[in-house]
Amino acid sequence: MNRGLVSRSKKIGMPPGTLVHIGQQKLDVQKISVLDYDESGVHEYEIEDVRGQCAGLKEKPAVTWIRVRGLHETEKVKALGECFGLHPLVVEDILNTDQRSKMEDYGDYLYIVFKMLYCGVDRREVTQEQISLVLGPTFVISFQEAENQVFEPVRERVLSGKGLLRKLGPDYLVYGLLDIVVDNYFSVLEKLGENIEVLADRVLDKPEPSTLREIQTSKREMLFVHRWIWPLRETVSMLGKRDSALVKESTIVYLRDVYDHTLQIMDAVDLYREMLSETLDLYMSTVSNKLNQVMTVLTIIATIFIPLTFLAGVYGMNFKNMPELEWRWGYPLFWLVMVVVTLIMLGAFKRKKWF
Amino acid sequence: MNRGLVSRSKKIGMPPGTLVHIGQQKLDVQKISVLDYDESGVHEYEIEDVRGQCAGLKEKPAVTWIRVRGLHETEKVKALGECFGLHPLVVEDILNTDQRSKMEDYGDYLYIVFKMLYCGVDRREVTQEQISLVLGPTFVISFQEAENQVFEPVRERVLSGKGLLRKLGPDYLVYGLLDIVVDNYFSVLEKLGENIEVLADRVLDKPEPSTLREIQTSKREMLFVHRWIWPLRETVSMLGKRDSALVKESTIVYLRDVYDHTLQIMDAVDLYREMLSETLDLYMSTVSNKLNQVMTVLTIIATIFIPLTFLAGVYGMNFKNMPELEWRWGYPLFWLVMVVVTLIMLGAFKRKKWF
């Protein structure tokens, strides 16, 4: 998959605000659930007919959390957008799953978009899912590409009434969702970090071209993670600084906490990238060190035997008149010379610290 | 072609505001078409005599879109500039096709210049075309170097009356043009991205010097693309922040959307550049790995056979008195020694993890 850019070719030339789902369809059926709650109680139900069922929801005083999973039925998303008075460009952004994380203030609602990360079982490939949140005075709409369980703990806290969720407004719900997303980043990074340590050990143990390839895959994975997480930092910071009436004073201190966590995440990503660079350097130097060793052995062997072989060749010549051949101790003398030359050479190499 | 700088030699020493077309002539005949429209209707016609036909256009209340294709007939461009009261430096910038993307506010009109990118059929070379826009209270003038179909969808939307174009003013038309240009960047980058993945595969499959050269060509291409797109980001940002009366409040949210797209584009360019660097690293390490292998094989072969050859040479000597030669089992013993030495050496190499 070309992960740099999602293909937008089908959109060129269309008027802005044209609603096309850009991205992979990750779910068979789109699901829309509603969670209506206030301090006194909770009511959960599914929505089939968007226009009919959502009509009065915007005005209801209780907090309404609408969870949309799956984006391919653009018509429903559009109807939802119209019910809640969303700008066509917001609906377009929700459907185009190659957004950069951002926060936009449309006066009577905020639009927040960011990436959720998932780690594959083999700890190597990281996949992402775009999540959009719309925060209104009494409602939150969350859009996910797939049916992931990431928001389940929040839903359960709402249902059970534990914590502050039921007591506070929709801005606190948005905080809760952001918080769980960022906590999830921690667990993804932990797994990537473990993989990096495994790689470092393998480099020290037995460096192979395949290890190199894995280091480079990890580096690329980190590059993507960095690119996905980096703009979130700014998004959360903007949200925490809002004087928008939609984010209450009491929630801001919680958002600042999420912001601190994104800083820690970015620190960890930077650290892992540097550790991968170091592991790569280590690989390179281990390999080049081995080559050095190989070459040194070759040189020692060759340098010792080449002159000896020459001498053996000399006494294999068929000249008529070679007095040494006739000497009584010629042959033993030959061996003596061989041994002496070898010892001298070994001494010289030793002095040059070749081994 | 020297793509770093267009030659300006012919301009040195000329008084500022001298109108010379700097760049290649890309079209035989310059064409000027007008599109006059408001909510009620559209009128399209060609202009031959600029001074005569453009006289009253500036004051007409309907939106007037003047499309100029080709810049070599500087006289016509100058006449157009005078009709609409453009500053001589603006006309000069329109004609000099080596501008950096920028936005300039001249009070009663805005001047915007940027680069359109085209991808060659072989996906490797990217060519650019300078496009200038002048946005006045009731008119938009667009200047292209060549007859490209890039603005065709906008023209068709104006003619058909689909979308908001006919309902809104010239600032929305400028947005429409910018939007289609940025969408075009996406498709160019998509093609470049595909090429990068092809290169990465080839490096893994069979790395050759020609692959290296293509990686470096791609890097240079990305360098140019980066240089052409980068200043556009700022241009669009300035346009979206304008409190100029020429850009209406309602259009600003659309311009912000274009701005987000330029951010995505820059992200993708950065990503591709990093991916190319990685591919280059991969090439280098693959090649050096192969050299390592070659050297190791050489060393193993040479290290084993050099001593053996020496011994063979010894027993080829013609000394009178070589008792081994007379031994009954001399020859088989020789082979036995050879085999033992070889096995010892292979064991040592194995222990050093040479193969």
Place this chain on the structure above:
Amino acid sequence: MNRGLVSRSKKIGMPPGTLVHIGQQKLDVQKISVLDYDESGVHEYEIEDVRGQCAGLKEKPAVTWIRVRGLHETEKVKALGECFGLHPLVVEDILNTDQRSKMEDYGDYLYIVFKMLYCGVDRREVTQEQISLVLGPTFVISFQEAENQVFEPVRERVLSGKGLLRKLGPDYLVYGLLDIVVDNYFSVLEKLGENIEVLADRVLDKPEPSTLREIQTSKREMLFVHRWIWPLRETVSMLGKRDSALVKESTIVYLRDVYDHTLQIMDAVDLYREMLSETLDLYMSTVSNKLNQVMTVLTIIATIFIPLTFLAGVYGMNFKNMPELEWRWGYPLFWLVMVVVTLIMLGAFKRKKWF
């Protein structure tokens, strides 16, 4: 240990403000001591029953310094937080020992968190401990993970009444604690600096793969130190700029002094990192220089003897008709040719500056 990120897995999905100790338990028993002092006297005692003993402490006019060592008994920390009216998120941050250094203003108290560094005996590994400070109008609470003696000199100055500590308020006490932490950084960096110089000497003396590995370990250590110290700079700077009523005018000049020290520390860290990079370069060039030498020796020996051996082989052939073999001076002539060829070659190598 994965030093990039402390595992947070156990926290995912929990409501914010849930108090879990994240980090290693470094102490068997948690200790809480109180130091109550003003200009007239000092009173020191241990606290067992937090809720009971801390009840009125917040309102007492004398300066109260509560020292908590060990964080695993979260219940006590929580009780302490409630006694002094700390926000649940502050208590959560105190217990999570993977904080980035920061300063947060909660109106009636400031929360400061940073890392204390310790150098192992072998000067190589640096360990860290998270220290949290809470500064209120009349109290300071310090949280340490372990029972380290780092704050002992401050405690002794309070007990003995030397210096300004007893005369000034809790903000000056916070300054005193920060000052001793930063002074400690100096001593840690000194030891790391000595180790770097030792490494540089070893590279010059006898570069070995193990030296390389130590250089890389040192680089990683510096990476961690940089990451731990860097945010402190900003923390101290914010503290020094505070117009919070909690930090008095007279203390700000002292905080500026600590800030200058953190700048010196960061300068030194940067310097050490550059010195390590240089040492690495030196290692690389020394090793590659040795390889050059080895290859040159091999080439000289091989280049001289290969042709000689060929000639010796020629005159070892058994052709019927080889007139040279019959010459009277054939053999001496052979040696003469050998010597002449060798001398010519040596001369050529000399001219090419090969040795």
Place this chain on the structure above:
Amino acid sequence: MNRGLVSRSKKIGMPPGTLVHIGQQKLDVQKISVLDYDESGVHEYEIEDVRGQCAGLKEKPAVTWIRVRGLHETEKVKALGECFGLHPLVVEDILNTDQRSKMEDYGDYLYIVFKMLYCGVDRREVTQEQISLVLGPTFVISFQEAENQVFEPVRERVLSGKGLLRKLGPDYLVYGLLDIVVDNYFSVLEKLGENIEVLADRVLDKPEPSTLREIQTSKREMLFVHRWIWPLRETVSMLGKRDSALVKESTIVYLRDVYDHTLQIMDAVDLYREMLSETLDLYMSTVSNKLNQVMTVLTIIATIFIPLTFLAGVYGMNFKNMPELEWRWGYPLFWLVMVVVTLIMLGAFKRKKWF
């Protein structure tokens, strides 16, 4: 020449404002010409006696352009400075030819200093000349180190009355001079750019150490060019933002144009530097690729022949009892074995993609 720093040794310890010419004397005789003009006419004359002839010039309402070429006669420059009321530090800066480009506002006059660049005939070495401009309410003084023709076109436009020069004030004259200097940068960079392309072609054709040296010379040249041009960008920007009464509103749009050109220049310099880095990389990889090839050939030849030579040596041994030697088909069999071994080895190399 040490181009990093002009020697200032002779100035150490002197009181500030001491006038010493620092730099090379590039002209035998210092020339001072005056151009007095307004819309009605022009008057040009040489000045010999500075104090006598310059006395009333400052007050004359017509625009006065004083061109000083050559700086070694410090006395005259000092006299000129006194006539026009320049601060001693300005006169000192004019004489010290190692200034960084800058703009300084002294209230009733502006001081601007920058570097003029010249390209040697062989396109390789770039030389610079410091040019100082003083802009007063009715006068412009330009100081050049040598008699270069760079300002000639401006002088001719003043003399001929073409363009706006005669109609507008001294600030427009300063613009004209800056414009011609920046246009000159374009032509210098064009030549450097051509040289870079020549180098790139030579690297592809036949890479030699001398090519490498030229690439590095070019890089250094670019380093100097960057250093000389970079601060000009800021100078022009400051000039264009001035609300000084000396720069009129109408001139500011022209200065903005010059500013845009300096941005283009800096873009081009950055591009050329990246292109040079790429050319260097290309050289390196071409050379290392050749070494790879050489080593591979050596290995193939050696790996094939070393075992064969060993076998030939074996059958050249003089053991009594070597049955193979007596076989009838021994010799042909030997050749057969040789051929088979060679073919097997070639096959193995082919499979490993060594050639």
Place this chain on the structure above:
Amino acid sequence: MNRGLVSRSKKIGMPPGTLVHIGQQKLDVQKISVLDYDESGVHEYEIEDVRGQCAGLKEKPAVTWIRVRGLHETEKVKALGECFGLHPLVVEDILNTDQRSKMEDYGDYLYIVFKMLYCGVDRREVTQEQISLVLGPTFVISFQEAENQVFEPVRERVLSGKGLLRKLGPDYLVYGLLDIVVDNYFSVLEKLGENIEVLADRVLDKPEPSTLREIQTSKREMLFVHRWIWPLRETVSMLGKRDSALVKESTIVYLRDVYDHTLQIMDAVDLYREMLSETLDLYMSTVSNKLNQVMTVLTIIATIFIPLTFLAGVYGMNFKNMPELEWRWGYPLFWLVMVVVTLIMLGAFKRKKWF
């Protein structure tokens, strides 16, 4: 010496403001001289008893310049600080000679600290000395570590009454001292620059490992110089922007001049660092080029002779039945084959551009 950090170990745990001299003692006896001057006259004398002789100095209307050389007698420095009402932290900073250059405004006096640089005779090692200045309404106190003659020219100008020094206040004296320090930087950098050019020549002439080591020493020296000079830029900039009553309007233009000089200095340092990097690259490529040459020669020789030697070995075999040996022209034919094979190989190498 560990130049990264001066040892502060002896200070850990001490209360702030404790006065300990940190640094080397560079002088046997501490000297304190006073220079009392106004427009009418000068009075110079030594101070022995600080408390007695300095009592009324602060209030005297004439400018008082107190020069302290040597810092080890901390008691005297403390007494001086008390006489002139310096904050204890300022006195502490004066005595700790590892300060970063900075400027601090204490309301009724400014504290400025920076590094003086000296170049060793062999042009290689640069040493530094910390200089502190205290600027009050009518006095300047300068603290040096050693008895260097760097301020001598200023003292002489005060004594002789040349220049503006006697006419203007203490802020102009501070300017004079800063100016001479920065001028001194120029001469130090000039010498370092010359050394760099010498190194570059040696690399081109005969690159040896010792040259490499010197390049690296020079790089490290530049690193220290950069670190010492860099913060001065900001110090001078802050001083020039002061609206403190202590720095008069008329002096600010002079300080701006010093600031420009520090910019030039930093430019030169950056340039030298880049030049050193280039020299290093040149060294590396020269060395690797030589290795290439060596390997190519080895390969040519070996590739030619290895097959020939094999053939010679073949005809040295003792097979019974070798028909070639019996041929009449066998031996000459052998030589013919040798020559032909050699020529073919040389041709192939030539075609591959190996030499």
